[in-house]
Amino acid sequence: MMKINYKRNILPMLIFSSILLFSFGCYDEDDDLVIAPCSTLEADNALKQAEAKLESAGIILSFDEPGQLMHPEDLLPDPIDLANAESQKKFGEVIEQLNIVLAEIEQELQADTSCSVSDQALINLYLGFVYLFDSISRLLISDDPAETFIVEFNPDATDNKWYTFDVSAATHAKLDATEDPLDYPLAFTAKERQAIIDAADLMDDAIVKPIAPEIQPRLSTVDQPPYSSYAMWHFEKAAELFGDYKPDVRDALEEFNESIEELREWLQDGAEGWGFTYTLPPWR
Amino acid sequence: MCIRRDIFWITGLTLICLLVFVANGFSDSGNTDTRLRQYRAVRPLGMAEAFAAIADDGDAFYYNPAGLANIRKLRIDLQPIKLIPTQDFYDEMRDLEQLIDDIEAINESEEPLEDPNLEDERRRLIDRMERLSQDNLGLDAAAPARIIVPLHVGDYSLAIGGIIHGWSESQVYIRRRGLKWADFVKDILDDEVVYNIMAETSYGGAAAIEVPIQPLPLELSFGLSARRIYRWQMDDEDDPLGIEDLISPDGKDGIEGTADDFTERYFDPEDPWDSVLKGKGYSMDIGTIASFDDIFSLAVVLQNLVGKIEYEEEEDEEIPQNLGISAALNLAKLATPDIPTLDIILAAGLDKNDETWDTDEFIDKTRLGLEIIWSLPSIALSGRIGSNHGYLTLGTGVQLFFLDLDYAFFADQGTNWHAFSLNLAF
Numbered sequence: 001m002m003k004i005n006y007k008r009n010i011l012p013m014l015i016f017s018s019i020l021l022f023s024f025g026c027y028d029e030d031d032d033l034v035i036a037p038c039s040t041l042e043a044d045n046a047l048k049q050a051e052a053k054l055e056s057a058g059i060i061l062s063f064d065e066p067g068q069l070m071h072p073e074d075l076l077p078d079p080i081d082l083a084n085a086e087s088q089k090k091f092g093e094v095i096e097q098l099n100i101v102l103a104e105i106e107q108e109l110q111a112d113t114s115c116s117v118s119d120q121a122l123i124n125l126y127l128g129f130v131y132l133f134d135s136i137s138r139l140l141i142s143d144d145p146a147e148t149f150i151v152e153f154n155p156d157a158t159d160n161k162w163y164t165f166d167v168s169a170a171t172h173a174k175l176d177a178t179e180d181p182l183d184y185p186l187a188f189t190a191k192e193r194q195a196i197i198d199a200a201d202l203m204d205d206a207i208v209k210p211i212a213p214e215i216q217p218r219l220s221t222v223d224q225p226p227y228s229s230y231a232m233w234h235f236e237k238a239a240e241l242f243g244d245y246k247p248d249v250r251d252a253l254e255e256f257n258e259s260i261e262e263l264r265e266w267l268q269d270g271a272e273g274w275g276f277t278y279t280l281p282p283w284r
Numbered sequence: 285m286c287i288r289r290d291i292f293w294i295t296g297l298t299l300i301c302l303l304v305f306v307a308n309g310f311s312d313s314g315n316t317d318t319r320l321r322q323y324r325a326v327r328p329l330g331m332a333e334a335f336a337a338i339a340d341d342g343d344a345f346y347y348n349p350a351g352l353a354n355i356r357k358l359r360i361d362l363q364p365i366k367l368i369p370t371q372d373f374y375d376e377m378r379d380l381e382q383l384i385d386d387i388e389a390i391n392e393s394e395e396p397l398e399d400p401n402l403e404d405e406r407r408r409l410i411d412r413m414e415r416l417s418q419d420n421l422g423l424d425a426a427a428p429a430r431i432i433v434p435l436h437v438g439d440y441s442l443a444i445g446g447i448i449h450g451w452s453e454s455q456v457y458i459r460r461r462g463l464k465w466a467d468f469v470k471d472i473l474d475d476e477v478v479y480n481i482m483a484e485t486s487y488g489g490a491a492a493i494e495v496p497i498q499p500l501p502l503e504l505s506f507g508l509s510a511r512r513i514y515r516w517q518m519d520d521e522d523d524p525l526g527i528e529d530l531i532s533p534d535g536k537d538g539i540e541g542t543a544d545d546f547t548e549r550y551f552d553p554e555d556p557w558d559s560v561l562k563g564k565g566y567s568m569d570i571g572t573i574a575s576f577d578d579i580f581s582l583a584v585v586l587q588n589l590v591g592k593i594e595y596e597e598e599e600d601e602e603i604p605q606n607l608g609i610s611a612a613l614n615l616a617k618l619a620t621p622d623i624p625t626l627d628i629i630l631a632a633g634l635d636k637n638d639e640t641w642d643t644d645e646f647i648d649k650t651r652l653g654l655e656i657i658w659s660l661p662s663i664a665l666s667g668r669i670g671s672n673h674g675y676l677t678l679g680t681g682v683q684l685f686f687l688d689l690d691y692a693f694f695a696d697q698g699t700n701w702h703a704f705s706l707n708l709a710f
Contacts, residue, residue, distance in 0.1 A: 036460040038474065044464045051466050063469035065406040066531070067397050105463065116474030116526055119462040245473075245528050247538040248397060 038115035043104035047123075050097035054130070057087040057094070061129060069242075070252040072125065073162050073259070079151040082133050083140035091134035096226035098127050121241035125253070128234035132260065134222075135202040135231065136163070142195035146170065148188065149195075160259040165266045175274065182212040184275030190217060196271055198222050200278065204264050205230040207279045208271050215275075235260055323451065324368060324424060326705040330679015330692035331653025332670030334631040337573060337583035337612035338655075342430040342709070345447050345490055348571035348585045348610075349507030352432055352443040353494035359709060361430040366451075366705040368424035368694075374702065376421060383412055397531065414468045416458055422699060426451030441494040447511070452483040457698075459524065476524035486513045501577040510568040515593050517561045518551065525550055567591030567603050579617045583610045605638040610651075627657040649673045672696055686710050 035041050054061065058081045068074055081087070102123050109115045139149040148171050152164045167175075174187040185193055193210065194217050200206040201220040209218045235257045243250035271278045325343035328335035335343065339351020342361040369377075376383075386405040390396045397406075428449030435442040455478075462474040488511025495504050529535075535544030542548070551559035571585035584607075591603030610633035616626040633651040653670035668679035675695035682689045688707035693700065 036462060036464065038462045039464065047463050047465065062467045065403060065410050066469055066473075067399075067403060067406050068469070070398050101463065116462060116528055118470075118473035118528065122465075122470055122473070123463075244536055246397075246532045247536075 038105065038108050038112060038119070040104045040108065043101045043108075046097040046100040046104070050094045050101065050126070053090045053094045053097070057090040059087075059129075059133065061126060069246075069249050072253060072256045073155075073160070075129065076153070076155070076162050077133070078153045079136055079140060079163070080153075082137040084137075085141050088134060088137040088141055091130050091137065092226060094130050095127065095134070098123055098130065099226055099228065102127070117241045117244050121238050121245060124234045124238035124241060127229065128231050128238060128260075131202045131227075131229070131231035131234060132263075135199040138195045138198050138202070139192075142192045143189070148192055160255070161262065162259065163263060165263065165270070167270070181275055182210075184273075185210040185212070185215050187274065193217060194221065196267075196274070196276065200267055200271060201230065202227065203231045203267060205233070205281055205284060206268065207281065208276050211275050211277055232257075232260065232264060323426065323428070323449070324703070326366065326368075326690040326692045326703040327666075327668070327679065327681060329368070329694045329701070329703050330668030330670065330677055330681075330690070331631060331655050332651040332672040332677045332694075334610060334612075334633040334651035334653035334670060336571065336585045336608050336610035336633055337581045337631055338629060339571075339573065339583070342428075342432060342445075342447075342707075344492075344507070345430060345445065345488075345509055346569070346587075348573065348583055348608075349490045349509040349569055350492050350505040350571040350573045350583065350585075352445055352490055352507055353434075353441050353492035353505040354573075354575075355432050355434055355443055356441075357434060359430075359432040361428070361432075362708040363426070363428050363705055364708070366426045366428070366703075368422075368701050368703040370422040370455075371700045371702060373421045373423050376416070382408065386412075410469055410472075413458070413472055421457065422453070422455040422701065424451070424453045424701075424703075439496045439498075443490075443492045445490045446488070447490070447509075448485075448487040450483070450485040452481075454481045455479070472527055474526065474528070476526050477530070478520060478524050480517075480519040480521065482515065482517045482519075484513060484515045486511045488512060503575045505573040505575070506570075507572070508568065508570050511566065513563075513565045513567060513593060515561075515563045515565065517563065518556065518559060520550060523549060561595050561598055563593040563595040563598075563601070565591065565593035565601075565603070577617075578614065580613050581611065583612075584608070585610070607636045607638075609634050625659050627655070627659070629653075629655045629657075631655070653677070655679075668692070683709075 035044060059077055061075050063069065102120070105115075105119050105123065109117070109120060136151055140151060143149055147168050150166045150168055152166075154162055154164065171187055175184055178184055178187060188196065193215070197208045197217065197220050200208040201222050207220070210216075235253070239250050239253035239257055242253055268278045323343075323346040324333070325335075325346070327341070328343060328347060333347070336348040336351075339348040340354050341351075342359060344351030344355075386409050389405045390402055390409065393399045393402055396402065426449055428447060428451075430445060430447045432443055432445040435444070457478055458472070459476045459478050460471075461476055463471075465471040488509060490507060490509035492505055492507030495506075496502070497504060529546050529549065532538070533546040534540045535542060535546070535549075537544060567588045568590050569585065569587045570589050571583060573581050573583045575581040587606040587608065588603040589605065591605070593601045593603065595601070610631060612629055612631040615628040615630060616623045631651075631653045634647050635649040635651070637648045650673050651670065653668060655666060655668045657664055657666040662685055664681075664683040666679075666681040666683075668677070668681075670677040670679075672695065675697070677692065677694045679690065679692035681691070686709055688705075688709050690703075690705050690707070692703040694703060695701070
């Protein structure tokens with residue numbers, strides 16, 4: 001009868017089974033969750049924080065499908081969503097994080113020219129939006145309890161005027177009743193005047209001051225980090241970079257930028273009409 | 285001279301464990317999964333390709349030509365079916381029609397990004413891309429035919445063989461680049477689509493000799509195989525295809541007919557054959573097996589000792605060399621007396637590729653496999669399990685008269701593969 005020496009066979013099997021158990025794995029998609037080329041850990045982390053803060057501020061800049069790249073106006077929120085102080089505070093933090101992202105990926109682009117410009121273009125688009133939202137938000141939260149600044153939202157506008165700006169009838173009446181144009185800024189509270197100065201700085205890098213030297217405030221509160229740039233610059237940069245990616249997207253963004261330019265003009269015309277100087281810096 | 289069988293299993297097992305533990309100590313789990321354009325057979329795949337010291341069938345042509353000397357009778361192999369798709373390939377094929385319809389609709393539009401009627405198609409395509417970005421689509425197909433003629437001269441066994449086969453290997457996957465956006469549409473804008481499509485036909489021959497080393501229970505086999513290769517290849521590894529190239533077929537300048545056009549850099553979708561690289565080449569493998577009393581064997585194989593593909597319009601490509609050291613131990617032969625219907629083969633192997641010769645990487649790949657074969661006169665059943673550098677492999681096979689049906693699950697660093705083959709062995 002055949003005799004099997006179990007001791008001799010079981011021992012190698014046990015050793016082999018142990019080796020197998022300790023070494024097994026299947027390919028898993030999580031294996032790929034590493035920092036991709038053309039990005040850095042700092043950039044990914046900063047972007048994650050920026051997106052989370054934007055979301056907590058009630059802003060979702062999300063594309064459901066690539067066709068939305070041709071319609072950035074679809075990302076514009078209702079100004080009601082911007083009119084709260086908590087959201088406004090977060091915009092500064094978002095800008096700080098996005099600036100980190102931009103610095104990181106610009107370095108990566110310099111090191112590897114094969115990297116796509118799409119991330120750089122999108123971050124600039126994001127920054128343009130956040131500067132714009134911050135600017136609108138500051139105007140809208142400056143006029144409590146009375147309403148001074150009116151921003152209307154027309155998402156279906158056929159003339160690309162998605163936002164229209166105005167001041168309230170009461171403010172118009174105050175301005176009309178003021179005899180000396182140098183006193184026009186006094187139709188606004190100090191907080192509202194500060195909001196005008198800051199909004200113009202955020203939108204346009206413009207230096208805005210009441211013409212009358214005794215009227216305060218006279219300085220922007222957003223001329224220090226993280227506010228190192230302004231909305232128009234980022235929108236234009238995004239359009240330029242998308243031109244290297246897909247010319248059609250650049251054309252769509254340039255059209256969008258024209259409507260933002262109208263907002264900027266409204267702000268400039270308004271400020272100049274309300275007794276402020278509106279000076280663009282020499283580099284503009 | 286009497287040598288106790290215990291010596292074999294102790295020595296064999298010690299060597300196998302040493303191979304595995306030494307390799308685990310030196311290898312880096314993050315290494316690349318280098319494939320040497322190697323033929324892959326389903327039976328070895330089930331046991332992590334730890335096959336060089338076994339090499340007892342027609343697959344010895346590629347795994348270790350020295351193994352041909354172990355084949356004792358004339359053998360003709362015809363393998364009309366051998367498919368090795370990745371799991372993702374299998375999943376994606378199930379709803380391919382919808383994808384083709386969507387791509388056609390988008391391609392036919394003059395404003396593919398803006399056309400409001402294509403919103404659903406774009407959305408479906410993005411959903412699909414999101415899925416594909418996690419996928420690795422691969423298909424390895426082959427149809428080999430082999431003949432092995434054994435010759436016996438005194439105590440020496442010789443074998444000569446011929447092989448002809450056609451096979452193809454295709455892989456497509458999306459490689460992430462840039463920032464990790466929460467939103468997939470933004471995330472994919474700078475990603476790359478990497479494709480590598482290769483087809484090959486080859487014919488070749490092999491010779492092997494087995495020499496008994498008296499008075500030891502030791503047999504040494506030496507083998508050599510050489511093949512002529514014809515290869516057709518299309519890939520974008522040097523200049524990966526970006527998503528931007530897909531959505532801007534006229535390139536960054538937006539002008540049709542310039543050097544940055546999709547058709548100039550990659551291929552003309554209407555005539556892709558024109559962009560296929562055509563090459564001719566050769567390769568040669570040598571191998572040896574030291575077999576102790578049919579219980580334990582040790583093998584050393586140098587694949588692509590010489591190997592080169594010469595392309596008509598591109599630089600020649602050296603086929604990378606690979607040094608493999610393997611050991612196998614048949615545990616069933618340790619029973620006293622022998623169990624003739626059962627084989628329990630434990631095998632291990634280490635690979636070192638010359639592409640990583642100059643790096644700190646000491647070992648490129650460790651392989652560990654177990655095969656259990658239960659053989660009756662007209663039927664043989666087998667089961668396999670293995671660890672391919674830490675990734676699980678499984679296999680099973682049925683051999684019924686001249687029909688040989690095998691299946692293997694094979695995981696590697698890139699993806700999971702399923703392999704099927706039907707072999708007619710006479």
